[in-house]
Amino acid sequence: MQSRSVYEVKKQVSIPKPKLLKPENDPLHIIKTRKFTHGRPAMIAGPxxxxSKLPFRQLCRQYDADIVYxxxxxxxxxxRNGNARLADLSTNGDDTPLIIQVGVNNVADLLKFVEMVAPYCDGVGINCGCPIKEQVREGIGCALIYNADLLCQMVSAVKSKYGDSLRLETKIRIHDDLDQTVLLCKSLCDAGVDWITIHGRTRTTRxxxxxxLEAIRYIVEKIQDKKVPVVANGDCFQRADVDDIAExxxxxxxxxxxxxLANPALFSGYDTCPWSCVEKFWYYxxxxxxxxxxxxxxxxxxxxxNMGLERKLLKEMMEIKSTGELIDWFDTRFNFKRFGDGWAQSTAIPYRQHN
Incomplete structure (x- = not known):
């Protein structure tokens, strides 16, 4: 299915209504029920x-990601900018469940943004965890965990307008004082947030x-009476990490x-990236x-x-300057299959034998 960009909305064109949430694409339902339906926590590909563009999102879904950002x-x-809309978001009918993450520092921009993207996603996530100085100076990202009143105003404004027709998440980092994070999370719950993602590092933690993880467990324990789901973020590199972190x-x-990023098949239990990922990514x-x-x-x-390709070949690949040349290089070095019979079946690198 061909992708389509979210185009500039003219004043005379009415904006479509938000997507209809059903159990199979409702991220909140998925997060709440995966432990009962699948015997494991929800597995989420973060922003x-x-x-996290469309081809990579679709690749992650092929390997058991329940929700993708x-x-x-x-x-x-x-x-404000039609070119930004064309560049920033492409999607299609298979791109679901999708959470669109937003960097924002005021209610008006957030409400307009949500209105414009709601028809194309299953939820919106407010970025309260980006530690980049330029974003923090603009009041975006980590700045919001120190401005709880504004953050809660934004959450309340969206949920008051959309209710359960659109899911809203906040992705935060922790404070040095964990009780400050607990208070923030309780306030977010009271404002109507659907779930909270906690990255278990402070703004300055590398x-x-x-x-x-102790901090995340402490916060979960302190806000459990709010009945709002929590997602843990940080240091998930193997499938076993999913269960260990959740437990x-x-x-x-x-x-x-x-x-x-290194192993899109992580959630399917592959310890290293399988070759099938490479061929599928090329296809998408x-x-x-x-x-x-x-x-x-x-x-x-x-x-x-991640697959262990030798450094000489990695360096050789990075010196290539165009997609066409890169395809030729793959054909020369590997048994590189296109979509069709026998495609995306291999796990190991299928080196081409040279006489």
Missing amino acids: MVRY SPMILAREYV SSQPVN FTKVDGVMAVRGL AIEYGGLPYQLLQHHLYCMLE
């Missing part, structure tokens, strides 16, 4: 700036430092981000189009590095 989209640009923290879902990237070459190349690099 990655630049990388878009990259963060800046509301102020999206609601990703190289272990995630604080320790008592969350309803587990989100992976960096782990999926070409079929849907719109993926800049540098992103295509980087996705393939991350997957092949």
Whole structure:
């Protein structure tokens, strides 16, 4: 199915209504019920700036991701600039359940943004966890966990307008004082948030430092009377991590981000990226189009590095400058199959034998 961009909405064109939520595409229902229907927590592919585009989202769904996020989209640009809308969001009928993540610092922009994207997604997530200084200075990302009143006003405004016809999530980081995070989460619950994703690091904690699962467990325990699901984020790199994190923290879902970039089949139990991922990603990237070459190349690099492709070949691949040349390189180096018979069946790298 060909992708379609969310186009600029003219004043004279009425905006479609939000999608109808059914159990199979309602993210809140999925998060609440996976432990009963599947014997495991909900498995969620989190937002990655630049990388969570349509081809990668569809790839993650092929390997048991229950819910998938878009990259963060800046509301102020999206609601004012048609070119931003064309560039930031492409989707199709198979792209579900989809959460569109937004970077926003005021109620008006958020309401307009939600109105424009609601017909194309199953929920919206407010980014309250991005630690990048430029975003924080704009009052976006991590800045919002220190501005609870504004954040709760935004949540309340959306839920007052849309109710259960649209799901709303907040993805936060923790404070140095965990009780401050508990108060924030309780306020978000009272404002009507559907679920909270907690990244178990503070704004200044580097990703190289272990995630604080004890903090997530503490927060879950303190807000359990609110009956709002919690998703844990941080350091999910293997399928076993999903169960271990959920068991320790008592969350309803587990989100992976960096782990999926290297191994999109993580949730299906593959310890390393299978070759089938590579061939499927190529198919989605070409079929849907719109993926800049540098992103295509980087996705393939991350997957092949995870598979153990030798450094010499990785370097060789990164020196290629175009999609056509890269396809030729794959054909030369590997038994690279297209969509059809025998496609996406291999696990190991199918090196081409040279005489």
